[in-house]
Amino acid sequence: MDAPRPGVERSSAESGNWTLRVRRSIDRRLPMDHLLPDRQPYFVGSWVYVFGVITIAALVWVIFSGVVLSFMGPQWWHVSGVGRFFNSLHFWSVQVFFIFMVLHLWGQYFMASWRDGRASTWIIGVVIFAVSILTAFTGYLSQQNFDSQFIAINAKDAMNGAGVGAFFNVLNFGQMYGLHVMLLPIGVTFLVVWHIVMVRTRGVVKPIDRGGANRQ
Amino acid sequence: MKDVTQEEYYRGIPMVPFDLVKELVIAFVGVGALALIVSAILSSPDEPPVTIASWAQTDPVDFVTTATGELAGTTTSAGYGQPYNATPDAAQTWGPIAPQVWFGVRIPVDSGNAFVVQPLHRAAVNDRELDGALNTWETASSEDRGKWTDAYTKALEDASVSGGKVTVAEGDYGPLPVMMASLLGMAQSGALDGVLQISGRFYQTDYTPALLFMGDGGYLDGLADHWSLHGDQWGMMNETGQYPGQTWLWLYTMWYQVFPFNDDNGIAGLNAGNADLGIIVLMTLLTAALALVPLIPILRDIPRWVPIHRLIWRDYYTPKRRSE
Numbered sequence: 001m002d003a004p005r006p007g008v009e010r011s012s013a014e015s016g017n018w019t020l021r022v023r024r025s026i027d028r029r030l031p032m033d034h035l036l037p038d039r040q041p042y043f044v045g046s047w048v049y050v051f052g053v054i055t056i057a058a059l060v061w062v063i064f065s066g067v068v069l070s071f072m073g074p075q076w077w078h079v080s081g082v083g084r085f086f087n088s089l090h091f092w093s094v095q096v097f098f099i100f101m102v103l104h105l106w107g108q109y110f111m112a113s114w115r116d117g118r119a120s121t122w123i124i125g126v127v128i129f130a131v132s133i134l135t136a137f138t139g140y141l142s143q144q145n146f147d148s149q150f151i152a153i154n155a156k157d158a159m160n161g162a163g164v165g166a167f168f169n170v171l172n173f174g175q176m177y178g179l180h181v182m183l184l185p186i187g188v189t190f191l192v193v194w195h196i197v198m199v200r201t202r203g204v205v206k207p208i209d210r211g212g213a214n215r216q
Numbered sequence: 217m218k219d220v221t222q223e224e225y226y227r228g229i230p231m232v233p234f235d236l237v238k239e240l241v242i243a244f245v246g247v248g249a250l251a252l253i254v255s256a257i258l259s260s261p262d263e264p265p266v267t268i269a270s271w272a273q274t275d276p277v278d279f280v281t282t283a284t285g286e287l288a289g290t291t292t293s294a295g296y297g298q299p300y301n302a303t304p305d306a307a308q309t310w311g312p313i314a315p316q317v318w319f320g321v322r323i324p325v326d327s328g329n330a331f332v333v334q335p336l337h338r339a340a341v342n343d344r345e346l347d348g349a350l351n352t353w354e355t356a357s358s359e360d361r362g363k364w365t366d367a368y369t370k371a372l373e374d375a376s377v378s379g380g381k382v383t384v385a386e387g388d389y390g391p392l393p394v395m396m397a398s399l400l401g402m403a404q405s406g407a408l409d410g411v412l413q414i415s416g417r418f419y420q421t422d423y424t425p426a427l428l429f430m431g432d433g434g435y436l437d438g439l440a441d442h443w444s445l446h447g448d449q450w451g452m453m454n455e456t457g458q459y460p461g462q463t464w465l466w467l468y469t470m471w472y473q474v475f476p477f478n479d480d481n482g483i484a485g486l487n488a489g490n491a492d493l494g495i496i497v498l499m500t501l502l503t504a505a506l507a508l509v510p511l512i513p514i515l516r517d518i519p520r521w522v523p524i525h526r527l528i529w530r531d532y533y534t535p536k537r538r539s540e
Contacts, residue, residue: 034222040234041226043532050243057243061251078262087262088255091459096247098464111528112519114510117219126507133464140462146263147456150440152423153431154447161308161492163315166299166322171428174421203222206229207529208520 030201037200043207048107051100052199058097059192063185065090070181074144094136101129113205121198128191135188138180141170263443263456266436268412268426272403273380275435279403280382280396281372282433287328287353287392288365291432300325300428308490313497323424331429332399335411339398346398349391356390364390380404447472467502471495 068086069077077083105125114122141148141155152170159165169175272279285291297306299322307316333350340347353361371384382400384393402408412426430436437446445451452469455461476482477491486494509515519525526533 036236038234038236039231042230042232043529044234045531046528048528050239053239053243054247057240057247058251060244061248084259084262085255088258088260089251091260092251092254092258093247095460096251102464107528109509110519110522110524112516112525114516116225119510122510123507126503130503133462136462136464143262144265145261145456146265146439146443147261147445147461149265149427149430150436150443150445151452153427153436154445154451158492158496160296160299160316161490162496163319165316166319169323169422169424171424172422177421203225206225207532208525 030197034203035197035200041204041206044204048103048111049204051104051107055097055100055104056192056196058093058100059188061093062090062097063189065093066181066185074142074177078144094139098132098136101132105129111205112208115205115208116202118198118202118205121195121202124191124195124198128188128195131184131187131191135180135184138176138184141176142173142180144173258459261455261457261459266430266439267406268403268409268430269406271430271433271435272400272408275433276377276380276382276400276404277372277375278434280375280400281369282429283332283396283399284365284369284372284392285432286331286429287333288362288369289328290369291327293325293428293432294327296325299323300327308493310485310490310493310497313493316493325425325428327428327432330425331412332395335402335408336395336398338411339402339407343398345394349394349398352391353395360390364388364392368392368396448478468495468499471498 065086069083069090072080072083072086077087108122108125137155140151155170156165159168159170268279282291286294289295293300295301295303295306297303298316298320301324302321307314309317333353336346336350340350356364367387368384368389371387371389372382375382375384377383380400381397399408402411409426412429413420413423415422440446440451441449443456444454445456447469450466450469450473451461452465453461453463471477472491472495476484476486477495478488480488482488505512505515
């Protein structure tokens with residue numbers, strides 16, 4: 001794909017073209033047949049490999065239902081049957097998302113998936129887990145019902161004890177709602193995309209050697 | 217490890233057909249179907265929020281007791297410490313670690329003034345008796361104020377309620393009966409809900425004052441106890457009704473149930489009094505350890521010792537397939 005078009009000589013200026021260099025770098029690191037593979041090593045046969053895919057699928061449903069809820073406003077689902085249904089869809093998608101993310105995490109742990117240069121993929125996965133917890137936490141605080149009231153009153157002590165209560169004020173609905181519908185979902189989505197790109201770039205890790213080799 | 221291509225990494229390993237897009241679509245449809253069905257059948261929790269009005273109507277004695285406590289400075293928020301006020305020795309610390317103190321008073325809350333006196337000043341515009349009572353309160357010595365709040369708080373223990381009004385035995389309570397009757401009336405009418413949200417601007421999304429005030433009372437706490445939402449009831453994992461809460465916080469919640477975080481004396485300076493700080497520090501360290509597992513001996517070796525990987529890669533460890 002980097003070959004010059006017929007009849008066009010590649011000039012020295014082209015070799016200094018930033019766009020070309022970025023494209024070549026992407027082609028080299030993550031060619032399309034790695035991003036969307038149609039073949040995989042024969043040892044990839046366990047259901048454990050599906051947990052990550054289900055987590056991503058659940059995230060899509062979480063974002064879809066969340067976009068509908070945020071578009072209609074925070075009061076809507078309390079007074080509308082359709083709104084309540086979309087809130088339920090959001091609620092249960094989040095439950096599925098966390099269940100399979102935790103299963104994915106444990107599965108990858110027992111596969112020691114950080115081996116062979118994949119430590120950064122593992123670390124980003126743990127960061128996704130932490131940011132997702134924060135996102136869900138702000139969601140529970142944004143429900144505008146009794147549960148969110150009591151979570152806020154209790155959680156303020158933990159935040160204040162850690163010294164961050166004034167900057168992350170769980171009693172401030174506007175701040176929690178803004179974080180929940182905007183900044184944190186963008187953070188989770190960005191990190192998940194990054195995580196997927198890293199997985200697809202390197203491919204899945206090989207099984208742990210019989211001899212016990214556990215290279216980093 | 218040297219940066220190798222996938223072709224180099226998988227050299228010699230048989231490859232089999234795979235359809236990633238099909239797998240993604242099936243997962244998307246499957247999760248969607250599951251979530252749609254569960255949503256249709258089970259719905260989701262939505263217990264209505266408590267308002268100052270519903271609190272004052274349902275439990276007027278608790279409301280008046282809390283308001284009196286705000287004036288006396290005996291409520292949680294009145295003596296909370298940073299970031300609301302500078303009450304000495306109120307902040308959670310662990311030895312020299314005192315982040316609550318380090319960041320100072322950032323959201324100033326003078327609870328007696330903010331939750332009781334200022335709202336009453338709004339109501340006193342057309343109420344001479346209340347205006348006089350407020351004047352008496354504000355010009356009284358701290359000794360007189362303490363005497364009145366002590367006596368009134370004690371009398372409230374045997375208070376009776378009739379027609380939504382709170383009645384206590386005769387005694388020297390200074391202006392408190394007039395002030396509290398007015399505040400209770402404001403609260404029961406719903407006016408206090410609005411007054412506590414006024415911040416000099418029309419739009420308002422910060423519920424800090426109202427939530428701190430309600431948190432000082434016993435009414436909201438009692439409802440939370442009914443739904444098992446307290447910290448010592450694994451509260452963060454629970455929801456109202458029969459719904460799951462933030463079950464992924466089980467480890468964080470667990471620490472509140474065990475020594476030293478559930479003990480008044482504790483050990484090494486960690487106890488129930490500074491449990492929030494201790495548990496946040498502990499969870500931060502544990503999260504960092506989880507992220508850094510690839511670099512931590514023993515933790516990174518456990519998967520090799522525990523043969524769960526042999527179940528996951530059953531094909532690989534089966535001699536027949538491996539020799540192919």
